[in-house]
Amino acid sequence: MVTKSRSLTLNKLFSLLIKLIGLTLSGLMLYILFRRNALVKSAPSKPKQTKQINPQPVIINTKSSQPEQIDLSGWQYILVNYDHPVTQEFIDNLKLVNTPEGYGPQLKVDERIYSQLEQMLSAAKADGVELYICSAFRSVDYQTKLFNNKVNEQLNCDLSKEQAIEEAASWVAKPGCSEHHTGLALDIVAPSHQILDDDFETTDAFAWLYKNSPKYGFILRYPKNKKDITHVNYEPWHFRFVGDKAQEITDSGLCLEEYFSKIKQI
Numbered sequence: 001m002v003t004k005s006r007s008l009t010l011n012k013l014f015s016l017l018i019k020l021i022g023l024t025l026s027g028l029m030l031y032i033l034f035r036r037n038a039l040v041k042s043a044p045s046k047p048k049q050t051k052q053i054n055p056q057p058v059i060i061n062t063k064s065s066q067p068e069q070i071d072l073s074g075w076q077y078i079l080v081n082y083d084h085p086v087t088q089e090f091i092d093n094l095k096l097v098n099t100p101e102g103y104g105p106q107l108k109v110d111e112r113i114y115s116q117l118e119q120m121l122s123a124a125k126a127d128g129v130e131l132y133i134c135s136a137f138r139s140v141d142y143q144t145k146l147f148n149n150k151v152n153e154q155l156n157c158d159l160s161k162e163q164a165i166e167e168a169a170s171w172v173a174k175p176g177c178s179e180h181h182t183g184l185a186l187d188i189v190a191p192s193h194q195i196l197d198d199d200f201e202t203t204d205a206f207a208w209l210y211k212n213s214p215k216y217g218f219i220l221r222y223p224k225n226k227k228d229i230t231h232v233n234y235e236p237w238h239f240r241f242v243g244d245k246a247q248e249i250t251d252s253g254l255c256l257e258e259y260f261s262k263i264k265q266i
């Protein structure tokens with residue numbers, strides 16, 4: 001009897017255990033189903049996993065990338081280069097004044113650029129940068145002397161006369177074709193670096209001029225890699241007055257010839 005009773009109790013316990021397992025499994029199934037359903041339902045409202053892109057402000061470019069039309073007949077836009085000799089009329093109408101004192105030998109510039117030149121030199125001085133003007137206005141006669149000297153130098157290098165003239169012209173403009181005839185161009189260096197060579201670009205004077213000269217109406221006239229157009233080698237010391245458009249021309253990366261031809265196309 002005792003054995004039968006124990007066997008009944010075990011049977012009851014076993015069936016209870018089965019029920020419990022059944023209930024647990026059912027609960028688990030229901031839970032999984034519920035979770036799945038909930039996930040599916042919530043999916044559309046879930047934010048999309050897209051790459052975070054920082055919002056960019058809308059910039060309205062008020063400055064046109066195209067240069068605006070300007071009257072190139074203005075005196076400050078005179079083009080003097082290999083193909084465009086200065087006119088006698090321009091030379092006859094020149095009014096020259098001495099360069100500001102304290103910046104090298106006394107030289108001559110067009111009186112119309114004196115004020116801005118003086119302001120530029122003073123601003124450099126205030127910034128602790130010393131500038132030295134080693135060349136400004138040149139007469140055609142003086143240019144002839146400079147040019148002939150350069151041609152003779154080249155002839156000593158076993159070049160034909162034609163080759164010597166061609167080579168000399170890339171260093172010293174042919175008489176009549178130098179911007180220095182206009183009184184608007186200056187060779188500016190530093191008291192500590194008066195040699196006209198590429199190393200001038202490593203000086204504080206050049207760094208200052210490169211950054212600030214456009215504010216006073218000057219451009220670096222013979223930039224790097226423009227010799228095919230200007231016919232002049234890179235000259236980090238040669239600055240030319242063009243007035244209000246100096247910053248725009250500098251920012252454009254164009255040399256003066258390229259800038260003018262762009263203006264003519266407008």
Ligand SMILES: [Zn+2]
Binds near residue numbers: 237239
């Ligand atoms: Zn020069």
